[in-house]
Amino acid sequence: MGLIVQKFGGTSVGTPDRIRQVAKRIAKKYSEGHPLVVVVSAMGHTTDELIELAQQVSDHPPHREMDMLLSAGERISMALLSMALGDLQVPAVSLTGSQSGIITDQSHRRARIRRILGDRIRSSLSDKKVVIVAGFQGVSETKEITTLGRGGSDTSAVALAVALRAERCDIFTDVNGVYSADPRVVKSAQLWKRIPHDLMVELATRGAGVLHPRCVELAKQNQVQLCVKNSLNLDESGGTTLIQRQSGDPKMKGMEEFGVVGVTSDKGKLLVRARLSRPSALEVIWSRSAQTHLGLIAPVFSGQDVSFYSDRDGEAEWRKILEELSTQGCLDSFEIVSDIVPLSVVGDRFSQDGRALYEMVKVLSEAQISVTSGASSALAVTLGVPIHQVDDAVRTLHAEFMEN
C-alpha cells in the first residue's frame, strides 16, 4: 500500500487527550498497512507562548535564537505522540526537521525549503515504524536550525509527500474542508468534495484560511493529492475536500462561460499605497518585500503609483520601510489603509474580457457597497472594499454567483 503523509496542527495535538486521540487514528491507519509519515505542529498555543517568553527575556531576540527556541515546540508534541503510539503497540520514532534532512535557505523565521534528504525517514519506514516528523522546522546548509514561518507545518508535510513520493497528503484541521465561502459568514456556503489545485492556490492566496498558499503551490507543482479532513470528526461523515489535478469543471454554465468556485475575503490584510518620486523606489519596495518575505498580493503599479495588499501584522515593518524611503526622498507620499481589505472571487476563465469584473462591480454597487480598487487575473478578481462591509459583500457575491 502507498505511503500517506498525515499532518496534525496545533489544535489537533493541543491537549494530552487529543494527542491520545490522534494516536488512535494513526494506529488504525497503520493497521490497514499504510506506511505513515506524521507531521506535527507544536501543541496549541505553545509557539505564541514561546514568543512571549522571548519578548519578556530580551527586547531584540536574534532570529537565530528564536528559531532555536521555537523549534522546541514540535519536539514536545512529537515526543508525546510517539509515546502515545508506543502505548498502543505501534512502533514509532520522532525525528526533528534536521534529522529528517529538511534543508532550507538561511532566512531565519521565514525559511523556505530547498530540498529533503529523508534518509533516516526511509530507513525507519523500512523498519515498519510510523515516522513522526517535526513540522515548521528545518536546517540550513550551514547547519543552523531554521523555522519556516507562516504555513510552515503544512508545507513540511507536502514537501515530505513530494520527496517520499507519497500517495496522498492528509491535512487534519478544525473544519471539514474547503467551502465556497466562509460558512461563518455565508450560511449557504457549500463544501467542495473536490477542487483543482490551481483554484485552491487562488482561494488560499486570497484569504481562505484552511490551507496556506505555500503548501498548495508546492502540491500543485508536484501533483500531490491533498486531502483536508476535520480532526474532530472521526468518521468523516461531515465530508472532506480532495485537492487534486483538474478533472472537469465543478460548475459549468455554457462551454465558454466563466465558473466560480468561491468568494473569499481577508481581514488579515491591509492596503498599502505609495506615490514614488523616483522610479528606483519601486525596486527598493519589492526587494524589501522579497528580503523580509513580507507576503503581498495583487501588487500593481502605474506611473508613480504603487499599491498592494500585505499582512496586517507586517504594518509596522512596512511603515518603517516606507518612512525610510520618504526620508531618502524616494516617495512623495504613502498611506497604509487599514480599513480596506481584499475581497476575491475565484474561478475559471476570467481572462477573456471585462464580464466578470463588470458583474461584480455592478452587483456590489447595487448593494451600496463601495469598491475602491480592483484587478483581475485569469483565475481571480480581487476588489478592495471597506472592512466593515466585507462580510456583506461576500454574502452578496456568493448569492449572485453561487446560489443563482
Add this chain to the structure above:
Amino acid sequence: MGLIVQKFGGTSVGTPDRIRQVAKRIAKKYSEGHPLVVVVSAMGHTTDELIELAQQVSDHPPHREMDMLLSAGERISMALLSMALGDLQVPAVSLTGSQSGIITDQSHRRARIRRILGDRIRSSLSDKKVVIVAGFQGVSETKEITTLGRGGSDTSAVALAVALRAERCDIFTDVNGVYSADPRVVKSAQLWKRIPHDLMVELATRGAGVLHPRCVELAKQNQVQLCVKNSLNLDESGGTTLIQRQSGDPKMKGMEEFGVVGVTSDKGKLLVRARLSRPSALEVIWSRSAQTHLGLIAPVFSGQDVSFYSDRDGEAEWRKILEELSTQGCLDSFEIVSDIVPLSVVGDRFSQDGRALYEMVKVLSEAQISVTSGASSALAVTLGVPIHQVDDAVRTLHAEFMEN
C-alpha cells in the same frame, strides 16, 4: 482506437497543393484506425478578402450578413478537402457548424459556443467516415448563422474534442510548438515538449501567438490534451508541444522558488487609461467590453483611475466608447497609449511575495528599459514597456530567467 480531432488553419489549406498534402496526412492517420474529426479554417486570406469585398459593397454591413458571408469561406475549404480525401479512397463528409450542431450565443461575429449536439458527426463516424467540420462557425438557438471571432477555429476544434470525448486534439500550425519566447526575437528560445494547461493559458493570454487563450482555457477546463504540430513538417522531426495537465515542474530550482516557462510580449495590444468622474463609469466600461467582446487583459482600477490593455484593432471602438462617456460627464480624461505594450513573464509561484516583480523591474532598469506599469498574479507578471524597446526587453528577461 481513440478519436482524434485535428485542426488545420488557413495557411495549411491555403493552396490546392497544400489541401492535397493535408488529405495525405489525414489518410495516413485514418489508415492507422483512428476515428477522425477534422476542423478546417477558410483557405489562406479568404476571410480577409471577404471582409474587404463586403466593405466595397456596403459602408455598414450588418453583422448578421457578415456572418452569412464569412461562413462561406470554410464551406469552400472543407468541400475541397473532402474531395481530395475521396481521391485517396478515404470516405469523408463535410459538415457546416450548423449541421454539426455547434450551438452558440447570439453575438454575431464574436459568438461563444454554448454546447455541441454532434448527432450527425457521431452518425458519420460510425459509418467510418472522416468528418470534416467547418471551424469558426456555429448557429444560435434562433437558427442564425454565427461566427466565433478570434481563435474561433481552434475553439471549434477543442469544443468538438470535449463533446466527442476525443483522446487528443491536434492543432496544425506553421511553427513546431510552444517556445520559451518568440524564436524570431530570441535566438536561444527553447521549444517545450510539454507544458501544463494553466501556464499555456497565461502565455496565450499575454501574447504567445501560437494558440488563442479561448481554446486553451476550454482545453484546460475539460482536460483535453492539445498537441501543437507544424503542418509543414511531415515527420515531426522538429518537435511538437503537448499541452496537458500538470506533470511536475518543467524547470524547478529550489522546492519553493519560482520557475519561469516563458517571456512573451504582445505588440497587437495597446494601453487604455481613464480617470473616472463618476464611479458608475467603471460599470459602463466593463459592460461595453463584455457586450462587444473586446478582449482586455490585466484590468486594474484604483480610486478614479482605471487601466487595461486591449486589442490594437479595437482602438476606434474604445475611442468611441470613451468619448461618449466623456461627453456624458462620466470621465475626467482618458488616453489610449498606443506605444505601450504588455510584456509578461509566465511561470509558477509568483504569488508569495514581490521577488519576481523585483527581479524583473531591476533587470530591465539595468538595461535602460523604462517600465511604466506592472501587475502580478500567481502565474504571470505583466509590465507595460515602450513598443520600440519591447524586443530588447524580451531578450533581457529571457537571458535572465531562462538562460542562467
